Amino acid sequence: MSGLATSDTTRQKAVFFVNCYAGGAEKMTLFIASCLDASRYEVIFYIVGKEIGLIRNFIPEDRTCHYIHVRNYKDGLMGKLAKVMREEKPDYVFSSLMPINIRLALASIMFPNVKVILRSNNYLYTQSIIQKARLFMAYRFMDHLIAQTDEMRDEAVKVLRLPKSKVSTLANPINVEQIDKKLVGATSPFEGTATNYVYVGRVDRIKGLDVLIKSFGKLLTDEPDSKLYIVGKVEGGFAAYYEELLAIQKELNIADKIVFTGFKENPYQYMKFADCLVLPSRNEGLPNVVIEALYLHTPVAVTASIPVIRRIVRHGVDGFVTEVDDVDGLAEAMKSASKLGRVESAYKSATKEDFQKLFTK
Structure with a gap:
């Protein structure tokens, strides 16, 4: 210390x-x-x-x-x-x-x-x-x-x-000042005309990335010109899980369609220019990444891992919600969300003043 x-x-x-x-x-x-x-x-x-x-x-x-x-x-x-x-x-x-x-x-x-x-x-x-x-x-x-x-x-x-x-x-606020600052002069990290799906978060089994890769494999049947970007670090003891994910994409013969970017200090560049942000979690606290994506007008495909998801995401308006571990359902949610274009979020968060009030005696 x-x-x-x-x-x-x-x-x-x-x-x-x-x-x-x-x-x-x-x-x-x-x-x-x-x-x-x-x-x-x-x-x-x-x-x-x-x-x-x-x-x-x-x-x-x-x-x-x-x-x-x-x-x-x-x-x-x-x-x-x-x-x-x-x-x-x-x-x-x-x-x-x-x-x-x-x-x-x-x-x-x-x-x-x-x-x-x-x-x-x-x-x-x-x-x-x-x-x-x-x-x-x-x-x-x-x-x-x-x-x-x-x-x-x-x-x-x-x-x-x-x-x-x-x-x-x-309710979790988002640091809009930080997000906006990191996006000053930002350009798309994507090339070509592919439909780009993005996951941002740690590479952890609780996040359901095995389901995501399987769902993406099904999606490619209808949308072969698509790419999936997994933005995040392999956490702690999850190296074996990462190897499992690599094995799944190899078995499905879709490794050339998936990019593991590793940790990015500025994931917002990927989130802003994506056609859809995907969160396939099996469990969450409150999904900040979904709130941030909606702030950036990016539609989302999310699993209903906790009840509040259905209050944050307006199904069919700014994204689509499906059940946990539903491979087919997530594939459909991803395809549908990517067609929404830019969206407007109705999410209401706590304010700075709400937190400031706690730091009084």
Whole structure:
């Protein structure tokens, strides 16, 4: 763990703990931090993980940033979080990933004057009984929990027995300033006249990419002049899954139609110029990539992995929704969505002011 910054007593201090990956939960943490007025808050980031990771690329250079090295979340993380709170003496701490949330809430027992704000990154029904028990025990000690959807909020109140006053639904906003900045002068990464389908996210079994490749194979029967771009990094232990995906595309003889781009700091270039963004997930928290694609007027083909999907995507208007693991249904949704052209989103998110209100005592 690196050295600690000197406190600025003229402002309140907010410490944000963020996982080293650069997924939706991590980027939301950075966005919420950006909502705080720099004249009133000293914002400090601590990256948690085996390495500093890709998320460092997204943290502004003018922000104080430290690194907590852990081989895994059981590697003394709670003690390291407590050490940070003891030495930083923050007014607020924030986390947006369940394993860190649990340990941060428990570590905060020793610091009653620190306001603990957590964000739920997944539904409780996806968690084991043991994990639910951990959450039930730890979340007694947090001050406020942000839920991404009403269903997630209701779960927290019912299953974890949290007071309704301590849980609020704040639908994910998108960082339009960042997106617009990254698209200044952007040109299409695609060549020729092919219909271009894009997936953006980590290469992980929970994301259903095996179904996507099979669906794309069926789509090519009717639309042979199409290409699929998979924009994302192979995460953690999913190298074997990546090899499985390569085997599927080889078996279907469509490898020349699929491009694995790897991680891209600017995926918005692909999203903006795509004919359709596809999210074939088996489970989600709240799909930021879908919200971002709709902001960019790109139609979407999405699986109904969580109820809120059908509230975000207007079926037949700005995209098409199909069932999880439905190869034929996803192929039809992709074809139909690509024919919608540019679309207008009706999604309403939480505002910066909604998040700012939580950082008060």
